[in-house]
Amino acid sequence: MTRLTSTRLADGRELIYFDDAGSPERDPGSLTDHRELPPRADPGELRYDALSGEWVAVAAHRQGRTHLPPADQCPICPTTPANPSEIPAPDYDVVVFENRFPSLGPAVGTIPGTPAWGTAGPAYGRCEVVSFTPSHTGSFAELGETRARTVIEAWAHRTEALSALPGIQQVFPFENRGADIGVTLHHPHGQIYAYPYVTPRAASLGAAASRHFDNSKGRESLTSSILKAERQDGSRMVLEGEHFSAYVPFAARWPLEVHLVPHRQVPDLAALSGEERDELAHVYLELLKRMDALYPTPTPYISAWHQAPLDAALRPSGHLHLQLTSPRRAADKLKYLAGSEAAMGAFINDTTPESVAERLRAVASHSQRAIPEGAPA
Known part of the structure; x- marks a missing residue:
């Protein structure tokens, strides 16, 4: 079992070590942050956009956040005498901690229920950083399955804990990978946002899911229906396992887009069984390896875990799934969101989903144990 150890940084932020199964007990000395840090800033601001009906976070304090520091100044490498970092320990496996420059939080609470033009308030919520490895270089795809399983355990634990905070309506684990995506740290890491509202994308997906769920009288989720159609x-299809399958969606928006879906309808990562989490560690690594094998250089991507919102009207129809997307349309070309996409939300894809799926099947990794029998190679 993954071992959890919670502590506090010098300014009061929570930090949790998630140590791999079978690792020794953590040295108590690794729990103390010896830095002198200024008090935490007050939350930013949420403003209501009456034109769209959406909330916008105003977080001007993030202008001063760390941006692509050299390795010897990395804030999420283990602490050394020359670099007292955000991680007090001289070594670790996986660490989750509250972001020093959050878009939301650190205060939590309920936002106005009937906003109008001019409505504003504190940017309630929580933003956390998930460091996948103590190594400054590499990527998630290069983790071993044991470490990937520890990360999944961290995602599940934080999903459950953040969902229980006052006012939280949605928990979103994600990873931005690569300079082309806009990362501010080279060190392999992801983030978790806990929103005090249902985000626009989640609301749109949730509305469609609810309609399908109601029309089927609660017998089938929309995601289950789509997975069934794609498998038929x-x-x-990219790969199929006992508990998870991955496919390029019929109407993919991005040049590279893959959806990874559990066969069982579950609302979030916290609801996955131990066997499902075990397979996810393998299948997710395999998927990332295939993405990187498409071109001579690593593929930039956004890995977005869509979990069911906590809204009582949307949660019953929710079905956990991963949307893995990349703007890369060729070895030396990226897709940029221009007028149609950025202004109108009307996507135009430069690749065909069928050809992308064929390429992802063709580059199946043979360095790891095989995908369960019956999966496309």
């Missing part, structure tokens, strides 16, 4: 068609 087969042309866009």
Whole structure:
């Protein structure tokens, strides 16, 4: 079992060590942050956009956050005498801690229920950083399965804990990978946002899911229906396991887009069984390896875990799934969101989903144990 150890940084932020199964007890000395840090800033501001009906976070304090520091100044490498970092320990496996420059939080609470033009308030919520490894270089795809399983345990633990905070309506684990995506740290890491509202994308997906769920009288989620159709068609399937399958969606928006879906309808990562988490560690690594194998250089991507919102009207129809997307449309070309996409939200894809799925099947990794029998190679 993954071992958890919670502590506080010098300014009061929570930090949790998630140590790999079988690792020794953590040295108590690794729990003390000896830095002198200024008090935490007050939350930013949430403003209501009456034109769209959406909330916008105003977080001007983030202008001063760390941006692509050299390795010897990395804030999420283990602490050394020359670099007292955000991680007090001289070594670790996986660490989750509250972001020093959060878009939301650190205060939590309930936002106005009937906003109008001019409505504003504290940017309630929580933003956390998830460091996947003590190594400054590399990527999630290069982790071993034991370490990937520890990260999944951290995602699940934080999903459950953050969902229980006052006012939280949605918990979103994600990873931005690569300078082309806009990362501010080279060190392999992800983030978790806990929102005090249902985000626009989640609201749109949730509305469609609720309609399907109601029309089926609660017998089938929309995501289950789509997975079934994709598996029957087969042309866009990338891999199939006992508990998870991955496919390029029929109407993919991005040049590279893969959805990874659990066969069982569960609302979030916290609801996955131990066997499902074990397979996810393998399947997710395999998927990332295939993405990187498409081109001579690592593929930039956004890995977004869509979990069911906590809204009582949307949660019953929710079905956990991963949307892995990349703007890379060729070895030396990226897709940029221009007028149609950025202004109108009307996407135009430069690749065909079927050809992308075929390429992802063709570059199946043979360095790891095989995907369960029956999966496309």
